[in-house]
Amino acid sequence: MSIVNRQILLTSRPGPEGPQAANFTLHEAPMPQPGAREVLLQTLWLSLDPYMRARMYDGGNYAQSSPLDVPMVGSTVARVIESNHPEFAVGDVVESGHGWQEYAVSDGSDLRRIDPELAPLSTALGVLGMPGQTGYTALMRHGRPQPGETVVVSAASGAVGTVVGQTAKMTGARAVGIAGGPEKCRFLIEELGFDAAADHRAADFAGQLAQACPQGIDVYFDNVGGPVFETVLPLLNPKARIPVCGTVSVDRNRPGPTSGGSMQELLAATLVKQLRITGFIFNDDDLMALVPEFRDRVGGWVREGKLRYREDIVEGLENAPEAFLGLFSGRNFGKLLVRVAPE
Numbered sequence: 001m002s003i004v005n006r007q008i009l010l011t012s013r014p015g016p017e018g019p020q021a022a023n024f025t026l027h028e029a030p031m032p033q034p035g036a037r038e039v040l041l042q043t044l045w046l047s048l049d050p051y052m053r054a055r056m057y058d059g060g061n062y063a064q065s066s067p068l069d070v071p072m073v074g075s076t077v078a079r080v081i082e083s084n085h086p087e088f089a090v091g092d093v094v095e096s097g098h099g100w101q102e103y104a105v106s107d108g109s110d111l112r113r114i115d116p117e118l119a120p121l122s123t124a125l126g127v128l129g130m131p132g133q134t135g136y137t138a139l140m141r142h143g144r145p146q147p148g149e150t151v152v153v154s155a156a157s158g159a160v161g162t163v164v165g166q167t168a169k170m171t172g173a174r175a176v177g178i179a180g181g182p183e184k185c186r187f188l189i190e191e192l193g194f195d196a197a198a199d200h201r202a203a204d205f206a207g208q209l210a211q212a213c214p215q216g217i218d219v220y221f222d223n224v225g226g227p228v229f230e231t232v233l234p235l236l237n238p239k240a241r242i243p244v245c246g247t248v249s250v251d252r253n254r255p256g257p258t259s260g261g262s263m264q265e266l267l268a269a270t271l272v273k274q275l276r277i278t279g280f281i282f283n284d285d286d287l288m289a290l291v292p293e294f295r296d297r298v299g300g301w302v303r304e305g306k307l308r309y310r311e312d313i314v315e316g317l318e319n320a321p322e323a324f325l326g327l328f329s330g331r332n333f334g335k336l337l338v339r340v341a342p343e
Helices: 051-056 121-125 130-143 159-170 182-191 205-212 226-235 263-272 291-304 317-329
Strands: 004-010 024-030 039-047 076-083 093-096 103-106 150-153 174-179 196-199 217-221 236-244 276-279 311-315 335-339
Touching: 004 317, 024 317, 039 093, 039 121, 039 317, 051 317, 076 121, 093 121, 121 335, 130 159, 130 217, 130 236, 130 291, 150 159, 159 174, 159 217, 159 291, 174 182, 174 205, 182 196, 196 205, 205 226, 217 226, 226 236, 226 263, 311 317, 317 335
Parallel strands: 150 174, 150 217, 174 196, 217 236, 236 276, 311 335
Antiparallel strands: 004 024, 039 076, 039 103, 039 335, 076 093
């Protein structure tokens, strides 16, 4: 067993240029020791997610800012390697929130046991974890897709978007994905079964999207905000539903102008088309009520091969900062994970 615990600390807040690798520091701390009714965890997988950008800043958001000089926040899959807790045995695999570090101590209250026989362990942070749960529950609760309707999802090749599009297909709706680049668009159609895809980096993006949605858009699951939403807006049908999951293309905390289009145009369209725009957080009570259904249905689809997923795996904790920053330029292709230790 290693005598040190390598950690990635958040040691400074982002400046006007936005998050940078210099905001993080690789640190070696003493190996933590579990006390009474505690367990020692070894991190196997670390999840990298867009929400972490907002946590880097000092100020209000839907969650507390990450403190400085401690491991950056984040979800992990970990193995129990020492236990003083009656409910956990050495070798148990759990989901934990102990962040960007190789080892951690827990009293068990924040752990969710994972069955390695049901699916690959990494899926607990992706298609069968918080991203997949968010996509499924928000689409079903706030999007309410109906057979024959057109569902459009941005960031469609990511962990949330892939579940949204494939779930829409399961309900009998048409699924149209927005992604960056021809390779990702082909993946959506050829691998995941989307009906169409549009490349938001292409010069003719607006034309591609209009061609993919000849009957307009009934549900727009928005993961990015910004100029993509501006392109979607004219295509929305009356009473279209718009679950707003994220605004990854717009760093709201960063000083300076941001793209977002005309508020008056949005308000006018909301009135005239009676749009239903719903912002949500993944752990809202009305979404959490659908978690058992999500685990049963999506878990079954994954095991049966009906719902497919893609993972973008980075090797080594030390590479987490650069991989994380790549989320905001579209470098990742699928759910972004760091393999911290072998299973």
